[in-house]
Amino acid sequence: MLKTMKHQYKKYILLLPALVLSVSCTKLDLKPTDTLSPDxxxxxxxxxxxxxxxxxxxxxYDMSSLSVTVSDEATFPTENIVGNSDAFxxxxxxxxxxxxxxxxxxxxxxxxxxxxxxxxxxxxxxxxxxxxxxxxxxxxxxxxxxxxxxxxxxxxxxxxxxxxxxxxxxxxxxxxxxxxxxxxxxxxxxxxxxxxxxxxxxxxxxxxxxxxxxxxxxxxxxxxxxxxxxxxxxxxxxxxxxxxxxxxxxxxxxxxxxxxxxxxxxLKRVGTTNSRLGDFFYRQTGGIVLYAPAQKLINTFDKVNDIRYAAYIKFDPSRTGFKSQYLVNKYIGGTSTAPGLTDxxxxxxxxxxxxxxxxxxxxxxxxxxxxxxxxxxxxxxxxxxxxxxxxxxxxxxYTERFKELAFEGHxxxxxxxxxxxxxxxxxxxxxxxxxxxxxxxxxxxxxxxxxxxxxxxxxxxxxxxx
Incomplete structure (x- = not known):
């Protein structure tokens, strides 16, 4: 009787890991309820x-910013102490x-x-x-x-x-x-x-x-x-x-x-403070200019008669010292609540x-x-x-592309x-x-x-x- 009971006890010991393993596998097969399967x-x-x-x-805009940074249409002003100098x-x-x-x-x-x-x-x-x-x-x-x-x-x-x-x-x-x-x-x-x-x-x-x-x-x-x-x-x-x-x-x-x-x-851009293209790439909050229009680009425009000049480039004589007086005006936006937030x-x-x-x-x-x-x-x-x-x-x-498509990534x-x-x-x-x-x-x-x-x-x- 004792021998039989010992034999049955051993069987239960042997079956227990299999049962635990079976239960564990079943739990592992459960699909999470807080995420979606790709299927x-x-x-x-x-x-x-x-x-x-x-x-x-x-x-x-990174579709365009690469070309702007490494080409001859922008310059890296002295006031930029945080920008991408290696690329420039x-x-x-x-x-x-x-x-x-x-x-x-x-x-x-x-x-x-x-x-x-x-x-x-x-x-x-x-x-x-x-x-x-x-x-x-x-x-x-x-x-x-x-x-x-x-x-x-x-x-x-x-x-x-x-x-x-x-x-x-x-x-x-x-x-x-x-x-x-x-x-x-x-x-x-x-x-x-x-x-x-x-x-x-x-x-x-x-x-x-x-x-x-x-x-x-x-x-x-x-x-x-x-x-x-x-x-x-x-x-x-x-x-x-x-x-x-x-x-x-x-x-x-x-x-x-x-x-x-x-x-x-x-690309539609909405909001008030986030995804501001003007601040994101050309200037930083606080008025620091990260990239300014290249003089080479500026020189191609008829500043008086070409309507693109004022739409693309701003001259601010109040910026003195190490500050760039030329700024990118293109994409700067049109409202005080969301400067730089432009499609x-x-x-x-x-x-x-x-x-x-x-x-x-x-x-x-x-x-x-x-x-x-x-x-x-x-x-x-x-x-x-x-x-x-x-x-x-x-x-x-090519000169016309330089002017017309400035800062658009070409x-x-x-x-x-x-x-x-x-x-x-x-x-x-x-x-x-x-x-x-x-x-x-x-x-x-x-x-x-x-x-x-x-x-x-x-x-x-x-x-x-x-």
Whole structure:
């Protein structure tokens, strides 16, 4: 009897760990109630819109600030003791977040778009939800394409076939992708934009979202970098026909949000004290100027007749000593309750005129006509100009891009498109530790792939000379 009881006792001892293990496993299998599983995030069409808004949220002014910092359109005043001097002085490496964080900004946006697209694929939609789903799919494909294009502009080794581009992420996945060549990224962006365009309803006119004209604008910018002049002309013309240039009375109001004439796509900014673009990038609370307009840029304007000058640049003679008397006026905002809180303009009709002018100059079109049209809209008493040859016309178009698109994130990439050096005036490089000339042979002529990416992703490679 005792022997039998001992035997049964041993059986209970042996069964106890198994029972505990079984209970523990059951508890571990319980799904948390305070979070959503990735499989259950996109349950309906409203959830898709939330995912889409998350993708939009990844876009910000850092799309433009990189180009401003490292080009010849801004200077680093002595009063700036907190700003990004390494980027301005071309001392950046793969470990400098000032130039590498944008890489992750782009891929965060791409990842969010891909996740929402996967969620949309899993839904069975009909009726009004299907119609809305098609619009959201168009927006997601387009914003994914936009982020890929922006990453390509910043991190491609150069803008030509065979050059190292960036990974094109077709779907959401945890992976270690190699870098696609420049032309492969361009080709895939084109495919996604065409798909987006076919789905985009013509009735969508909210400029804080991607619309049909915005897709055409992305296509035109992409074609410019691809040097596909026919597409650049075609898509730029689509945008120009849909949104005329602002007239002289309207133009200054674009930068205070009094109106959005000729704005194709903008990032809406709301609030009173947060996300203030003027304070965030060009100046700090307390009036410290972080970046000021370069004298090289100032010198290009007719200060009396060009309406862009006062809209973009402010001269304040009361600022003395080490303080910069020139300030960036563009994006400074228009209300006392929210200074610097201005919608970020990602695409404008003016850019399309300049894209078409350059494409026409490269393909024997009426480039001077587009250039003169834009100038006449901006300069009082303007008389149409003529140009001796193609080289003179291209130079004039580049000067006009320098002026018209100042502080909008194009100058550095424009120079890179033509394999031209960044050449600063000595006065603009006073605090640049000798950073006056950046030539294409230097490493910093292309931004580096982040060091962390290089450490984790063994399938990627760095840009030349880093």
């Amino acid at each position: 259950n995030v996109y349950r309906n069409i409203s959830d898709i819109n939330k995912g889409l808004i998350g993708a939009y949220a990844a876009a910000d 002085r071309w001392l950046y490496t793969a470990s400098n977040g000032s130039v590498t964080s944008f890489y992750y900004t782009c891929y965060i946006g791409i990842d969010r778009a891909n996740r929402a697209l996967a969620g949309l694929d899993a839904l069975k939609l009909s009726g009004a939800d299907l119609t809305l789903g098609n619009q959201y799919r168009a927006e997601l494909l387009a914003i994914k394409s936009y982020f890929h294009l922006e990453a390509l502009r910043a991190y491609a080794a150069s803008y030509q076939n065979g050059a190292l581009g960036v990974p094109y992420m077709k779907t959401f996945s945890i992976s270690y992708p190699a870098r696609d060549n420049f032309e492969a990224v361009v080709a895939q962006v084109k495919v996604d934009l065409l798909a987006a365009k076919a789905l985009m309803p013509a009735g969508l006119t909210d400029k804080s979202r991607i619309t049909a004209p915005a897709i055409a604008a992305i296509q035109a910018r992409l074609a410019l970098y691809e040097k596909n002049w026919a597409d650049a002309i075609r898509y730029a013309t689509e945008v120009i026909n849909s949104a005329p240039l602002a007239n002289k009375a309207q133009f200054p109001g674009i930068w205070t949000d009094a109106n959005d004439n000729e704005v194709i796509w903008k 970020i303009k990602l695409f404008r009709t003016a850019e399309m005129y300049l894209i078409r002018a350059e494409a026409e100059a490269e393909s024997t079109g009426d480039a001077a006509g587009d250039l003169n049209t834009l100038r006449a809209a901006r300069i009082n008493g303007y008389t149409n100009a003529s140009f001796a040859d193609k080289a003179a016309l291209i130079d004039a178009i 100058r550095f990439f424009d120079l890179k498109r033509r394999n031209m050096p960044v050449q600063r005036l000595a006065a603009d490089a006073a605090n640049a530790s000798g950073a006056v000339l950046l030539v294409p042979e230097q490493a910093q002529y292309a931004f580096p792939i982040p060091a962390q990416e290089m450490q984790i992703n063994k399938n990627t490679v760095q840009n030349p000379n880093y």
